[in-house]
Amino acid sequence: MDAGTDPSDETALVLRAQRGDQLALDALIRANQGKVRTFLAMRLHDVSLADDLAQDAFVIVCDRLHTFDPALPFFPWVRGIAHNVLRHHLRRRQAAPTGPEALAALIDGAVEERAERLGDHDHVELLRHCLGRLEGLPASTVRAHYFDGRSLAEVAADQGRSAKAVGVMLVRARSWLRDCLAMRLRAIAGGTP
Amino acid sequence: MSDPARVQRALDLKAALDAGALDEAGRLELERALREDPGCRAAVADDALLDRLLHLHALGADGEDVVRGVRLRREADADGVRFVAAVRTRRARRRRRRTALVVGAMVAMAAGLAAAIVLGLGRGEERRAAAILVAAASSSIDGAAVTAGGGDLAIGSTLTTAASGSAEVRLADGSTITVAGGTRLRLDAPAPGPALWLDHGQITCDVRPQERDRPFVVASTFGRATVVGTRFDLAVADTMVLEVASGVVRLTDGAGAGRDVAAGGRGEVGTGAPSPQPPPAVPLPSAVWTPSAVWGEAIVRYEFRDGAGDRVADQSTRGAPLDLRVTRPGTVRWLPGTGLALSGMGGLASAAPAAKVADACQASGEIAVVVGITPDAATLSGTPKDYPKRIVGVTAGLDERGFVLGQGLFNDPSGLFDLRLRTMASTAKGKPSVVTVAAHAAPRRMTVAVTRDRTGRCAFLVDGEPVAVQTVADDTDARTSRSPPAETVVTAGAIGRWGAGMPLIVGAELAGDASGTRAWSGVLHVVAVFSRVPTAAKLRELHRDAMR
Numbered sequence: 001m002d003a004g005t006d007p008s009d010e011t012a013l014v015l016r017a018q019r020g021d022q023l024a025l026d027a028l029i030r031a032n033q034g035k036v037r038t039f040l041a042m043r044l045h046d047v048s049l050a051d052d053l054a055q056d057a058f059v060i061v062c063d064r065l066h067t068f069d070p071a072l073p074f075f076p077w078v079r080g081i082a083h084n085v086l087r088h089h090l091r092r093r094q095a096a097p098t099g100p101e102a103l104a105a106l107i108d109g110a111v112e113e114r115a116e117r118l119g120d121h122d123h124v125e126l127l128r129h130c131l132g133r134l135e136g137l138p139a140s141t142v143r144a145h146y147f148d149g150r151s152l153a154e155v156a157a158d159q160g161r162s163a164k165a166v167g168v169m170l171v172r173a174r175s176w177l178r179d180c181l182a183m184r185l186r187a188i189a190g191g192t193p
Numbered sequence: 194m195s196d197p198a199r200v201q202r203a204l205d206l207k208a209a210l211d212a213g214a215l216d217e218a219g220r221l222e223l224e225r226a227l228r229e230d231p232g233c234r235a236a237v238a239d240d241a242l243l244d245r246l247l248h249l250h251a252l253g254a255d256g257e258d259v260v261r262g263v264r265l266r267r268e269a270d271a272d273g274v275r276f277v278a279a280v281r282t283r284r285a286r287r288r289r290r291r292t293a294l295v296v297g298a299m300v301a302m303a304a305g306l307a308a309a310i311v312l313g314l315g316r317g318e319e320r321r322a323a324a325i326l327v328a329a330a331s332s333s334i335d336g337a338a339v340t341a342g343g344g345d346l347a348i349g350s351t352l353t354t355a356a357s358g359s360a361e362v363r364l365a366d367g368s369t370i371t372v373a374g375g376t377r378l379r380l381d382a383p384a385p386g387p388a389l390w391l392d393h394g395q396i397t398c399d400v401r402p403q404e405r406d407r408p409f410v411v412a413s414t415f416g417r418a419t420v421v422g423t424r425f426d427l428a429v430a431d432t433m434v435l436e437v438a439s440g441v442v443r444l445t446d447g448a449g450a451g452r453d454v455a456a457g458g459r460g461e462v463g464t465g466a467p468s469p470q471p472p473p474a475v476p477l478p479s480a481v482w483t484p485s486a487v488w489g490e491a492i493v494r495y496e497f498r499d500g501a502g503d504r505v506a507d508q509s510t511r512g513a514p515l516d517l518r519v520t521r522p523g524t525v526r527w528l529p530g531t532g533l534a535l536s537g538m539g540g541l542a543s544a545a546p547a548a549k550v551a552d553a554c555q556a557s558g559e560i561a562v563v564v565g566i567t568p569d570a571a572t573l574s575g576t577p578k579d580y581p582k583r584i585v586g587v588t589a590g591l592d593e594r595g596f597v598l599g600q601g602l603f604n605d606p607s608g609l610f611d612l613r614l615r616t617m618a619s620t621a622k623g624k625p626s627v628v629t630v631a632a633h634a635a636p637r638r639m640t641v642a643v644t645r646d647r648t649g650r651c652a653f654l655v656d657g658e659p660v661a662v663q664t665v666a667d668d669t670d671a672r673t674s675r676s677p678p679a680e681t682v683v684t685a686g687a688i689g690r691w692g693a694g695m696p697l698i699v700g701a702e703l704a705g706d707a708s709g710t711r712a713w714s715g716v717l718h719v720v721a722v723f724s725r726v727p728t729a730a731k732l733r734e735l736h737r738d739a740m741r
Contacts, residue, residue, distance in 0.1 A: 026260045033259040041249040042242055046685060050249055051259065052677050058263040103210070103220055106227045110238035111245070118242070124250045131250070146251040149558055149647025151687045152212045167208030174243035175204075181243075 014070045025065070029058050032075055034122030036082050042115040042123075043086055045108060053089055057082040075120060121188070123181065130180035138173035141166060199226065203233035207240055251648060252683065261453055262679065351379045354394070368409065371397040381637075388412070391433075408631060415463025416446040417658070432463035445658060485738040487731045491563075491721040492553045493697060497533040498718065505533070505541060509721075512549035515697055517541040524712075532718040536571065538710050540583070540701030547587045547697040551595055553724035555688050558647035560614065561726045562598045565718035565739030567638040568608065572714045577603045581611045581626075582713040583702055584641075585720050587695050590704045591711070593621045595691035597698075598643055600633075600713060602665065607632030610653060611665075612643045618686025627651040630661040630678040638718070640736040644726040649683045657736030697722075 016024035041050035206223040209215040226233040360372040376394020415433035445451035446462035503519040524539025581599025588594035613623030666674035701712035
């Protein structure tokens with residue numbers, strides 16, 4: 001659970017939502033959507049599907065809320081449902097990977113392992129803070145590629161560099177952001193890595 | 194312990210992979226490192242994780258998008274069950290507590306002799322357009338007094354109730370609309386679900402569950418309410434006020450800003466300046482045409498209002514003009530002051546390749562297409578292979594294209610709009626498609642805009658209003674390959690890989706197959722393609738301009 005979320009508040013929200021309080025249900029979704037979207041995005045090759053699958057998961061959460069024991073922590077239950085939705089999605093597109101797809105599958109497998117170690121947080125929210133501290137050419141390169149939607153080739157043309165050099169720059173920027181994120185996570189965990 | 198040099202080498206290979214510059218030897222080397230070296234595996238995985246988080250962050254969706262999406266989906270799913278008792282429940286409740294709203298100068302509802310009108314609104318065999326008046330008094334249809342013996346209420350008719358009268362309209366699907374005294378209500382053509390134009394007065398609606406892509410719409414000068422099965426009251430006088438008894442209704446103002454009003458909630462639009470005109474039921478001829486300056490941003494633009502002959506000039510000021518010529522002169526007809534009517538196999542095409550469109554869109558990574566059209570009934574008929582019918586595109590025949598905006602799908606000739614755009618991740622045909630969830634079968638004048646920005650986010654606007662969209666991966670298998678409806682969808686890949694030499698086509702493919710040229714049928718008023726997505730305000734301005 002993220003810092004600042006009071007378990008007793010969450011239990012009260014669950015009880016109200018189970019009695020049919022729509023506002024309480026909305027509040028529960030709002031409080032957990034960031035972690036669910038992050039959980040899904042970290043395990044999806046096509047990140048744009050994360051929002052659709054999150055919506056699928058929450059529809060199931062709403063439908064089955066009456067079966068949930070309010071004495072238990074809420075997010076692990078939601079996470080389990082999201083995991084099932086994800087598994088169902090991945091099964092539908094499963095194929096024996098070869099060539100470049102085999103490499104993509106290898107990376108996906110490695111990402112899955114690492115994502116488990118990162119725990120359940122709204123990492124995007126934490127990342128927002130780190131992005132604000134990224135400066136210089138790495139910052140402008142990240143902005144151009146991710147937020148302005150420029151391809152590596154376009155960024156390379158803008159910067160007068162090769163696409164591969166821009167790729168290396170982005171790897172370094174992501175490495176810095178990963179370290180920043182790790183520091184934030186350690187701070188949340190009270191110094192525990 | 195992993196060798197730092199090997200980890201760095203793996204990250205360099207990952208950078209090359211991201212840049213599309215990883216050769217076969219590099220791929221095998223990276224695969225081996227990932228399999229054999231845990232340090233390499235962790236470093237590459239961390240890099241990929243951050244890549245995904247950054248992409249998610251850039252998508253920009255927030256918690257409210259998820260909350261709203263879940264709410265709407267659950268409401269749409271649940272209303273069918275709830276409705277079974279809805280009419281009885283509502284009547285009982287009405288005796289206990291009348292929840293109708295009264296706002297501004299709205300005329301109070303008066304008791305009067307009710308007129309019950311049974312009509313069918315819809316399309317296809319199961320919903321024939323028919324209207325039967327079974328009782329009436331103090332009401333008129335198109336100015337003619339309604340007799341107590343009953344009568345018809347046809348599509349396009351206007352029902353007016355006297356100050357002391359009232360009426361009840363019952364749709365074929367069981368939905369009811371209680372019309373208060375002093376109300377003027379027009380029944381528009383299904384678009385594609387039941388559509389009402391509330392000129393003034395008050396109505397109370399009990400809406401049966403609608404098919405998700407055929408929502409029930411009530412519009413007024415001040416905005417519109419869109420619903421998929423719910424119960425609500427609506428009043429129009431100096432403003433438009435919505436009060437929802439059950440379900441969720443989307444209330445959109447004249448500027449296109451929308452919000453969801455949930456059960457027990459109340460919304461009001463039109464507190465600012467109202468929209469100048471209601472949408473016309475039939476196309477209005479334009480006397481004077483003064484194009485908006487926003488059209489000047491188009492990479493190609495064609496006006497069809499005052500044309501003649503077999504050529505249409507590109508009025509864009511960007512690059513060399515890309516003029517169109519009629520491909521089959523006998524199948525087009527100029528309607529002075531209105532547009533160009535297409536029928537049969539005919540269309541238009543540029544003699545020169547549409548290189549300036551391809552180059553501009555691929556360079557900017559964006560595209561927007563805006564068309565002012567009046568589809569006719571023929572567009573909604575044909576065999577599955579006739580769809581999607583082409584409105585405008587840059588194509589090299591049926592199997593390869595840069596983009597095409599069409600109407601209908603192979604297995605869905607309902608009139609939905611369809612964008613197929615070639616990207617680095619799409620097929621040569623531009624699949625997956627992005628389609629409007631609702632069909633637009635009404636043979637009325639409309640503006641359709643579709644946009645895709647550099648992040649891959651796609652949106653459709655009909656008459657300047659955002660409409661729900663979804664992706665369709667395979668239009669021969671719509672049941673399983675459609676994404677959930679949403680205001681926008683993101684498709685993968687940068688715009689690219691458009692073949693060289695493709696012409697711009699309007700209304701039909703230049704070259705078809707045995708089943709034809711996928712010819713679209715109707716009237717063209719204006720067609721424009723932009724290589725930058727105009728702002729929402731500009732798109733609304735283009736809509737207003739195109740409808741003049």
